[in-house]
Amino acid sequence: xxxxxxxxxxxxxxxxxxxxxxxxxxxxxxxxxxxxxxxxxxxxxxxxxxxxxxxxxxxxxxxxxxxxxxxxxxxxxxxxxxxxxxxxxxxxxxxxxxxxxxxxxxxxxxxxxxxxxxxxxxxxxxxxxxxxxxxxxxxxxxxxxxxxxxxxxxxxxxxx
Amino acid sequence: xxxxxxxxxxxxxxxxxxxxxxxxxxxxxxxxxxxxxxxxxxxxxxxxxxxxxxxxxxxxxxxxxxxxxxxxxxxxxxxxxxxxxxxxxxxxxxxxxxxxxxxxxxxxxxxxxxxxxxxxxxxxxxxxxxxxxxxxxxxxxxxxxxxxxxxxxxxxxxxxxxxxxxxxxxxxxxxxxxxxxxxxxxxxxxxxxxxxxxxxxxxxxxxxxxxxxxxxxxxxxxxxxxxxxxxxxxxxxxxxxxxxxxxxxxxxxxxxxxxxxxxxxxxxxxxxxxxxxxxxxxxxxxxxxxxxxxxxxxxxxxxxxxxxxxxxxxxxxxxxxxxxxxxxxxxxxxxxxxxxxxxxxxxxxxxxxxxxxxxxxxxxxxxxxxxxxxxxxxxxxxxxxxxxxxxxxxxxxxxxxxxxxxxxxxxxxxxxxxxxxxxxxxxxxxxxxxxxxxxxxxxxxxxxxxxxxxxxxxxxxxxxxxxxxxxxxxxxxxxxxxxxxxxxxxxxxxxxxxxxxxxxxxxxxxxxxxxxxxxxxxxxxxxxxxx
Numbered sequence: 130x131x132x133x134x135x136x137x138x139x140x141x142x143x144x145x146x147x148x149x150x151x152x153x154x155x156x157x158x159x160x161x162x163x164x165x166x167x168x169x170x171x172x173x174x175x176x177x178x179x180x181x182x183x184x185x186x187x188x189x190x191x192x193x194x195x196x197x198x199x200x201x202x203x204x205x206x207x208x209x210x211x212x213x214x215x216x217x218x219x220x221x222x223x224x225x226x227x228x229x230x231x232x233x234x235x236x237x238x239x240x241x242x243x244x245x246x247x248x249x250x251x252x253x254x255x256x257x258x259x260x261x262x263x264x265x266x267x268x269x270x271x272x273x274x275x276x277x278x279x280x281x282x283x284x285x286x287x288x289x
Numbered sequence: 290x291x292x293x294x295x296x297x298x299x300x301x302x303x304x305x306x307x308x309x310x311x312x313x314x315x316x317x318x319x320x321x322x323x324x325x326x327x328x329x330x331x332x333x334x335x336x337x338x339x340x341x342x343x344x345x346x347x348x349x350x351x352x353x354x355x356x357x358x359x360x361x362x363x364x365x366x367x368x369x370x371x372x373x374x375x376x377x378x379x380x381x382x383x384x385x386x387x388x389x390x391x392x393x394x395x396x397x398x399x400x401x402x403x404x405x406x407x408x409x410x411x412x413x414x415x416x417x418x419x420x421x422x423x424x425x426x427x428x429x430x431x432x433x434x435x436x437x438x439x440x441x442x443x444x445x446x447x448x449x450x451x452x453x454x455x456x457x458x459x460x461x462x463x464x465x466x467x468x469x470x471x472x473x474x475x476x477x478x479x480x481x482x483x484x485x486x487x488x489x490x491x492x493x494x495x496x497x498x499x500x501x502x503x504x505x506x507x508x509x510x511x512x513x514x515x516x517x518x519x520x521x522x523x524x525x526x527x528x529x530x531x532x533x534x535x536x537x538x539x540x541x542x543x544x545x546x547x548x549x550x551x552x553x554x555x556x557x558x559x560x561x562x563x564x565x566x567x568x569x570x571x572x573x574x575x576x577x578x579x580x581x582x583x584x585x586x587x588x589x590x591x592x593x594x595x596x597x598x599x600x601x602x603x604x605x606x607x608x609x610x611x612x613x614x615x616x617x618x619x620x621x622x623x624x625x626x627x628x629x630x631x632x633x634x635x636x637x638x639x640x641x642x643x644x645x646x647x648x649x650x651x652x653x654x655x656x657x658x659x660x661x662x663x664x665x666x667x668x669x670x671x672x673x674x675x676x677x678x679x680x681x682x683x684x685x686x687x688x689x690x691x692x693x694x695x696x697x698x699x700x701x702x703x704x705x706x707x708x709x710x711x712x713x714x715x716x717x718x719x720x721x722x723x724x725x726x727x728x729x730x731x732x733x734x735x736x737x738x739x740x741x742x743x744x745x746x747x748x749x750x751x752x753x754x755x756x757x758x759x760x761x762x763x764x765x766x767x768x769x770x771x772x773x774x775x776x777x778x779x780x781x782x783x784x785x786x787x788x789x790x791x792x793x794x795x796x797x798x799x800x801x802x803x804x805x806x807x808x809x810x811x812x813x814x815x816x817x818x819x820x
Contacts, residue, residue, distance in 0.1 A: 151394070151816040154478045162477060166504065173505055173545075177512065181527070181535070182542055184519070185512030192466060192508050199470045203398045207478055249306070250314065271395060274814060 143216040144285040146278065150269050152207035159204040167193045206269050213257070213266060215285040222257060222264050234259040241282045243275070255279050313408075316400035317810065318389045321407050323707075325382030326700075328410055330776070332374030335418075337769050339367040344731070344765035350752050360748040361434035362450075366421050368437035369454075372554065373461045374414055376688075379696045380557035381406075381468050384496050386707065388472065390801040390808065391490045393481025393817045398474040406467035413460035420453035436746055438543055441528035441536050445520050452521070455514045462507045469500035476500075481800070483819030487581070490799055491574065494581050495560030498588045499553050505592065506546040506553075513542030537602050544595040552591045554688060556584060558695020559626060562648050564799070565698050566630050569645035570637025571796040576629040583622035583629075590619050600671045609668050616666035620659065627656055642794075643717030647698035650725050651690045658686030661736065676746070679739025685732045697724075697775070702797075704782055705789035709807035712782040720778060723771035730764025 154162065174189035212223040221233045238259035245253045255275045256263040267275045306315075315321055343363055346355045355363065385403065389396055397403045423429040430448015433439070444451055476497050480489065489497075516527040517539065526532020528539045567574045574580065594615035596604065604612075630652050639645070661683040665671050674680060705711050734757040739745075743754045750758065789806040804812050 151482060152478050153480050159478075162473075166473075166501075169501075169505055170508065174508060174512075177509055177542060177545070180541065181538055182509075182512055182516060184516045184527075185509055185542075188508035188511040188515070192504065195466065196470055196504065199399055199402065199474055203474045203478060249310075271811060271814060273811060 143214055146213040146215075146282065146285075147210070148213070148267050148270065148278065149210040150207045152204075154204070154207075156204060156208065159200050163197055163200045166196050170196075209269050211266050213282065215282070220257065220259075220286060222266060224264070232258075232262075232264050234262075236286060239286050241279050241286065243279045257282065314404065316396070316404055318385050318396045318400070318403065319707075319808070319810070321397075321403050322382045322385030322387075324407050325378045325385055325410075328407075328414075329375050329379035329382060330779075332370050332378065332414065333772065334776075336367055336370035336375055337772060339363045339370065341765065341769045343367065344762040346748060347750070347758050348762040349759075350750050350755055352748055355748060357748045358432045358434045361436065361746060362421060362424070362432035364746055365433045365436055365439075365454075366417070369417060369457075370414075372437070372550065373458075374410075374417065376554050376692050376696065377465065378410060380496075380499075380554070380692075383492075383557060383561070383696065383699050383703070384468075384472060387703065387801060388475060388493055388496060389479075390804060390812060391493055391799055392476065392479060392484060393800050393813045393819070394475060394479035395811060395814050395816075397471050398479055399471045402467050402471050406464045406471065409460050409464040409467075413457045413464065416453050416457035416460060420450040420457060423450045423453060424448055438540075438547070439514070439517070440543070441517060441520065441539050444517060445528065452518065455518050458514050459511060462511050465503050466507050469503040472496050472500040473504070481813070481816045481819050487578065488819060490560075491563030491577070491580060492557070492560035495556040495563070495584060498584050499556045502549045502553050502556075502588050502592070506549045509542055510546035513539055513546070516542075537599070540599050540602065541596065544598045545592075548595040548598065549588070549591050551684075551687065552588055554692040555695075556588070558651070558692050558699070559584065561695045561699035561702065562630060562651060564797075565644045565648045565702050566633050567798070568702070568794050568796040569642060569648070570634045570639050572633055572637040573798075574629065575632035575635075576625075579625060580629050583625040586622040587619060587626075590615060590622070594619065597666055597671075600668050601675050613666055613668050617663060620663055623659060627652060627659075642701075642714060643712070643721055644698045644702040646718065646721045647694045647701065650721070651694045651698070654686060654690035654694070654725075654729075658683060658688075658690065662687060674739060676744055677739035678735045678743045678745050681745050682732045682735035682739060685728075685735075689728055689732070694724075697721075700779070702794070703801075704779070705793035706801060706804075706806050706808070708782050708786075709789055709805075710782050710786035711789050711793065712778050712786065716774065716778050716781075720771060720774045723767060723774065727764050727766075727768030727771050731761050731768050732764075734758075734760045734764075 170189055170193060174185045177185045210225050212221075212225070214221040214223070215236065218236055219233050220236050220239045221231060224230045224232075234257070239257065240259060242256045242263065243253055244256065253272050253275055254265055255267045255270075255278065257266055258264055267278050270278065312320060312324060315324070342355065343360065346353055346360055385397065388394075420433060424432040430450060431446075433444075433447055433450050433454055435444045435447065435451075439451070439454070476489070476493055516525070519525040520527050520529060520534075526534040528534050528536045530536060563574055563580060594612055596608065596612045597616045600609055600612075630648075634649075641649070661679070665674055665680065665683055701712060701717055738754050738757045738761075741754065743750055791804065791806055792802040793806055794802075800813075800817060801808075803817070
């Protein structure tokens with residue numbers, strides 16, 4: 130999901146793009162979901178292991194790993210939020226997931242680059258930066274949205 | 290400050306990729322849903338063909354077409370193909386198509402895992418079919434004459450086809466678990482803003498509960514069949530009484546999976562009914578909250594009553610009493626669901642298009658199957674019915690209306706949405722009547738056969754059972770052939786027909802009906818707001 134906000138102040142205009150996913154669970158709730166699932170799976174498996182079917186346990190372990198991995202991967206993706214501010218002199222990319230990471234580039238030298246996979250097997254990449262230093266943005270978007278965001282960013286940077 | 294949300298340029302970017310890569314590498318939930326449904330349709334015909342062979346053999350007493358081992362191998366394959374190859378993938382197909390559209394999500398949470406969980410299925414189906422074919426080759430060993438329950442010690446003794454079956458079960462389990470995790474994560478994390486849990490469509494609720502059940506029971510089955518593999522090849526004695534093991538342990542492991550599996554097959558269809566009945570009664574679903582509660586109750590109780598399939602193994606009186614009472618208790622939430630469906634129809638402006646016909650058929654016939662289930666739950670009665678044709682009649686009355694007819698209702702209900710064309714209503718109704726009549730002619734007489742003492746899983750029978758078997762076999766031919774009509778209707782609808790509107794049915798409610806018919810390749814890229 131992409132939102133673009135245009136702030137019009139008394140002296141300058143700042144365009145803000147917010148790239149984030151729609152999500153329903155907080156990190157805390159995701160952890161509780163995982164713990165609940167893992168506890169239920171363990172109760173069942175330890176019961177049968179106690180009857181002598183201990184070979185259920187490796188499958189339980191594998192399943193808990195996959196469940197945990199899936200919830201973690203999805204939560205990471207869902208909590209990735211990027212705020213891109215374009216004002217008169219700077220382009221700032223503020224990435225907040227669990228920590229904030231702020232990168233700024235001079236607007237005059239900033240470039241928006243979109244890289245398409247030659248074989249079409251992987252999603253495209255959208256990069257923004259200058260002087261050889263780039264950051265990836267819109268990783269959690271689909272290709273169409275990424276392309277749309279790229280066009281909007283070019284418009285904002287080049288002032289077209 | 291002004292705020293805009295970026296939306297798509299409708300004129301471009303919606304084209305689907307072309308060629309075989311679209312299907313092999315697809316991460317699009319609609320394409321994967323289509324693949325699941327296509328796979329299920331193929332397996333329905335493969336499993337149906339084995340059922341036809343079984344009924345042709347039973348047309349007359351004596352051995353006509355199949356030797357006893359081959360007959361039992363067909364019984365085994367019919368069950369496994371229908372359960373794992375047809376019904377579960379069909380339900381997963383509906384889930385893939387509908388869940389993201391219903392909750393306002395652009396796709397499933399983990400699209401690549403979605404692709405993987407589908408593409409494991411053809412490999413598993415190949416293994417399953419190999420398990421049938423291998424005994425025909427020199428050195429292939431004996432056939433799987435155990436039935437789908439694969440009880441040891443017989444399953445330890447059969448040939449290498451059992452190894453193929455064990456690996457097929459593992460692959461099917463992996464596919465189911467991956468799909469379940471994906472569905473849980475999607476439903477819990479990707480609902481449109483404002484869609485609280487108790488605003489979620491019932492189909493999504495049923496799949497959430499189903500996915501939880503699958504995650505809990507599949508590792509137990511995986512462990513059980515792996516122990517079987519170890520007993521067969523690595524000298525262990527998990528299920529060998531002579532080596533200190535216990536063959537009954539396998540039955541517990543199997544039925545801990547096998548009984549919830551019934552609800553895994555049933556619940557998605559209950560979800561479909563919860564959309565079809567309100568749509569064609571033009572009333573909201575009666576008792577949404579109680580439906581959700583009943584479903585959770587069915588799943589929870591269903592997890593802890595598995596041993597009612599094993600009354601005859603010699604459990605303690607306390608154990609059989611517990612399992613009997615628990616099993617009978619399930620009829621309360623199931624009864625509540627049926628009550629809610631009837632109350633939804635009560636005084637509604639009902640019309641009887643094909644999905645609704647199937648829905649009414651389900652309410653009537655599934656209730657009938659439920660009643661024979663209560664008979665089987667009672668221990669002294671079950672001692673008489675056990676392993677008779679009565680059991681075959683019972684579970685077909687539960688699973689055909691409860692699971693398969695529900696899926697048919699779903700296919701006819703959503704086919705206009707998927708294809709953009711209305712199906713031929715006359716042919717749809719013809720399919721319903723031939724299907725339902727054929728089904729009842731096939732399975733109703735089997736109650737009498739069972740009560741008169743005809744055992745199941747035996748190729749020959751006493752001449753006194755001939756008449757009912759002839760009726761049953763004739764019914765099976767009608768029933769089986771009627772599915773060719775389904776195939777024709779589906780192909781005809783895909784190829785063309787009257788254009789379907791976005792809201793194909795007047796009484797249909799839900800986010801999926803806000804989208805075009807057929808929907809764009811990507812939908813809900815901007816999440817809708819639910820009030």
